[in-house]
Amino acid sequence: MTDTTRNFVYFGFIAALLIGTGIITSWNLAITILNFGLISAIMALGVNLQWGFAGLFNVGIMGFVALGGLATVLISMPPVGEAWAAGGLRVILALILGAATIVGAILAYNALPKGRMRTLGMIVILVAGFFIYRAVFDGGVQAVEAVNPANAGYLGGLGLPVLLAWPVGGLLAAGAAWIIGKTALGLRSDYLAIATLGIAEIIIAILKNEDWLARGVKNVVGLPRPAPYEINLQNSETFVERATSLGIDPVTASTLWVKAIYAGLFTVVLLILFILAQRALHSPWGRMMRAIRDNEVAAEAMGKDVTARHLQIFVLGSAICGIAGAMMTTLDGQLTPGTYQPLRFTFLVWVMVIVGGSGNNLGAVLGGFLIWWLWVMVEPIGLWVMQVVTSGMADGFWLREHLLDSAAHMRLLTMGIVLLLVLRFSPRGLIPEK
Amino acid sequence: MDLLNAFITLSNFVLIPAIAYGSQLALGALGVTLIYGILRFSNFAHGDTMAFGTMATILITWAFQGLGVSAGPLPTALLALPFGIGVCALLVLATDRGVYRFYRGQKAKPIIFVMVSLGVMFIMNGLVRFIIGPDDQRFSDGERFIISVRQFKALTGLDEGLAIKTTQGITVVTAIIVVALLFYFLNRTRTGKSMRAYSDNEDLALLSGINPERVVMVTWLIVAALATVAGVLYGLDKSFKPFVYFQLLLPIFASAIVGGLGNPLGAIAGGFTIAFSEVMITYAWKKVAGYALPDALAPDGLAQLLSTDYKFAVSFVILLIVLLFKPTGLFAGKAV
Numbered sequence: 001m002t003d004t005t006r007n008f009v010y011f012g013f014i015a016a017l018l019i020g021t022g023i024i025t026s027w028n029l030a031i032t033i034l035n036f037g038l039i040s041a042i043m044a045l046g047v048n049l050q051w052g053f054a055g056l057f058n059v060g061i062m063g064f065v066a067l068g069g070l071a072t073v074l075i076s077m078p079p080v081g082e083a084w085a086a087g088g089l090r091v092i093l094a095l096i097l098g099a100a101t102i103v104g105a106i107l108a109y110n111a112l113p114k115g116r117m118r119t120l121g122m123i124v125i126l127v128a129g130f131f132i133y134r135a136v137f138d139g140g141v142q143a144v145e146a147v148n149p150a151n152a153g154y155l156g157g158l159g160l161p162v163l164l165a166w167p168v169g170g171l172l173a174a175g176a177a178w179i180i181g182k183t184a185l186g187l188r189s190d191y192l193a194i195a196t197l198g199i200a201e202i203i204i205a206i207l208k209n210e211d212w213l214a215r216g217v218k219n220v221v222g223l224p225r226p227a228p229y230e231i232n233l234q235n236s237e238t239f240v241e242r243a244t245s246l247g248i249d250p251v252t253a254s255t256l257w258v259k260a261i262y263a264g265l266f267t268v269v270l271l272i273l274f275i276l277a278q279r280a281l282h283s284p285w286g287r288m289m290r291a292i293r294d295n296e297v298a299a300e301a302m303g304k305d306v307t308a309r310h311l312q313i314f315v316l317g318s319a320i321c322g323i324a325g326a327m328m329t330t331l332d333g334q335l336t337p338g339t340y341q342p343l344r345f346t347f348l349v350w351v352m353v354i355v356g357g358s359g360n361n362l363g364a365v366l367g368g369f370l371i372w373w374l375w376v377m378v379e380p381i382g383l384w385v386m387q388v389v390t391s392g393m394a395d396g397f398w399l400r401e402h403l404l405d406s407a408a409h410m411r412l413l414t415m416g417i418v419l420l421l422v423l424r425f426s427p428r429g430l431i432p433e434k
Numbered sequence: 435m436d437l438l439n440a441f442i443t444l445s446n447f448v449l450i451p452a453i454a455y456g457s458q459l460a461l462g463a464l465g466v467t468l469i470y471g472i473l474r475f476s477n478f479a480h481g482d483t484m485a486f487g488t489m490a491t492i493l494i495t496w497a498f499q500g501l502g503v504s505a506g507p508l509p510t511a512l513l514a515l516p517f518g519i520g521v522c523a524l525l526v527l528a529t530d531r532g533v534y535r536f537y538r539g540q541k542a543k544p545i546i547f548v549m550v551s552l553g554v555m556f557i558m559n560g561l562v563r564f565i566i567g568p569d570d571q572r573f574s575d576g577e578r579f580i581i582s583v584r585q586f587k588a589l590t591g592l593d594e595g596l597a598i599k600t601t602q603g604i605t606v607v608t609a610i611i612v613v614a615l616l617f618y619f620l621n622r623t624r625t626g627k628s629m630r631a632y633s634d635n636e637d638l639a640l641l642s643g644i645n646p647e648r649v650v651m652v653t654w655l656i657v658a659a660l661a662t663v664a665g666v667l668y669g670l671d672k673s674f675k676p677f678v679y680f681q682l683l684l685p686i687f688a689s690a691i692v693g694g695l696g697n698p699l700g701a702i703a704g705g706f707t708i709a710f711s712e713v714m715i716t717y718a719w720k721k722v723a724g725y726a727l728p729d730a731l732a733p734d735g736l737a738q739l740l741s742t743d744y745k746f747a748v749s750f751v752i753l754l755i756v757l758l759f760k761p762t763g764l765f766a767g768k769a770v
Binding site for chain 1: 476533536543544545546548549552553555556559561563565567568681683687688691735739741744749750753758761
């Protein structure tokens with residue numbers, strides 16, 4: 001079997017899974033899985049860029065995805081005029097002061113000669129800057145959060161088209177990645193993992209607690225959509241006519257149609273990114289990356305700047321995760337910082353890349369679809385398995401109750417076992433790197 | 435008198451909690467650092483190993499409580515601790531046999547080990563949630579305070595009270611005993627010396643006839659003990675929640691790196707550095723400042739540098755600073 005036929009078989013299998021889900025349960029579920037599968041595939045492409053091309057271990061995917069989600073709010077929500085009037089400028093000024101403090105400290109570090117003076121100077125700048133920043137910032141935040149806290153209490157966004165948020169999400173993620181990469185790259189490989197683990201937790205903490213930014217755990221709901229609303233479709237006569245002529249109930253048809261529009265948009269993004277990633281992989285740049293991954297010392301001896309290249313690809317990969325995060329928040333129509341969990345957004349993507357085949361873009365995409373389907377299906381399947389296992393036990397028997405209740409935690413176990421098995425027995429994945 | 439009151443307040447809200455938390459972090463970081471020194475990878479499953487050991491201890495504690503066994507004024511969990519360590523050691527040895535040994539044989543890159551440990555982390559996390567559930571569990575019993583605020587006030591006649599929880603006392607005492615035993619073991623016994631030799635130079639150690647599998651096994655046993663003790667102490671002091679133990683990974687790693695990965699002394703210093711910074715930066719200084727400063731200078735606000743929601747940010751920032759300026763850590767570790 002050639003590689004091409006094998007790939008066709010794999011993707012045919014995915015299509016069969018989706019169609020099977022559509023026939024057995026519902027087409028709405030199938031197309032929802034497809035949509036999230038497309039987003040997962042994009043995340044997997046980003047991680048594959050970092051891990052598969054360059055061997056960088058990023059355990060903070062969740063953070064970059066969440067930054068993409070933040071971008072959706074910042075770009076697409078209408079600005080809250082009152083909040084801006086109350087303290088918006090003051091908050092922005094505080095942020096600028098904060099940034100200026102850090103820039104000032106860096107300048108001082110570079111300008112002053114090494115020694116006690118330099119350390120002291122930096123500390124003075126940082127401490128003074130921090131207190132000035134807090135003095136300006138706190139008042140502004142209080143004023144902003146006091147504005148109609150039940151459904152605003154934040155600055156709102158720029159009111160621009162929501163599609164614009166996707167590239168901006170990428171930019172935000174890239175910025176965070178640059179800061180992390182600048183500190184942790186060039187050191188031992190484990191340090192990047194630990195630093196990314198940390199930044200992800202902190203980004204989530206900021207999203208949860210900074211109410212002036214995106215309402216924190218009060219969530220921003222009702223984000224503008226790139227697709228029409230179902231209710232409008234149901235009220236549109238032409239749509240109802242067309243649906244009935246096809247023999248579909250107009251309500252079902254409207255939900256399917258909206259999801260199909262999203263699927264179309266996501267497919268376009270996935271195709272663009274996939275083609276770019278493929279071109280990158282087969283360019284001299286891609287070969288250099290793999291050379292660095294396989295032997296850093298040799299690559300360095302050939303005159304390649306290993307740290308700079310690592311930084312470059314780390315930022316690029318994180319940006320792709322940011323784009324995917326913005327797309328996901330757009331699809332959800334809301335930003336809910338409480339739902340970002342490392343298992344779902346970091347670890348799952350890793351399983352996708354490893355199972356699909358690290359170093360192979362097609363493999364990453366395949367893994368994205370396959371593992372996402374598995375992720376959705378593990379819970380009902382787990383519950384079913386538990387019911388079969390416990391069917392012999394009496395109703396109300398404690399073990400039976402406990403097992404049934406715990407079925408929800410099967411996901412952690414299953415995904416962990418899948419990862420370990422693939423790493424052990426098929427480390428190259430389903431579609432190995434050529 | 436005001437200065438004394440300020441000091442008492444400071445001890446009550448900053449020094450004592452930070453010392454207890456620091457001991458817990460130090461024990462956790464010692465485990466991470468030992469794995470790093472001997473097996474040469476950052477063990478992401480450490481937080482969940484702690485959670486697993488604690489869970490085993492909690493279940494045994496409940497069994498003891500059911501049987502009516504108790505340790506008098508001390509928490510019953512202390513009696514259950516050795517059994518918890520045993521269960522945790524079994525699990526950890528099984529993981530080593532089933533997972534890590536294969537990669538050791540392959541001489542896999544450290545990053546592969548890190549990844550594998552991530553898989554192990556999720557399996558352990560899943561196991562813990564499967565067995566005990568994701569919710570908060572309190573399992574502390576016995577006397578709650580060594581000295582309570584009211585007793586202290588009656589004793590000294592000061593305005594401010596000082597409370598020392600039994601769990602805080604136990605944490606510090608246990609941590610001292612465990613660390614003393616560990617250092618005695620590493621520096622004085624034959625097995626400990628062979629471990630240090632293996633950590634310094636693997637090839638040389640192998641040449642001189644040290645059995646690597648035995649060294650690895652002993653390391654895992656010690657790590658299981660350290661993790662369980664750290665986890666149980668943390669759980670007694672605060673409460674047991676699986677997700678919190680996963681989050682502890684960040685301050686623990688930060689402690690180990692600040693002290694210098696692979697260096698046991700550094701892990702202890704790192705643990706206290708992180709704990710004190712975290713508590714001091716997230717503490718509202720209003721009361722202390724109100725006592726210590728003249729009235730004119732007393733702050734109006736809470737005088738809190740960062741809200742407690744950002745305590746992880748503190749360890750993270752310290753981590754970044756260390757990575758930027760001294761990647762080998764305060765006490766020269768082995769990693770660059």
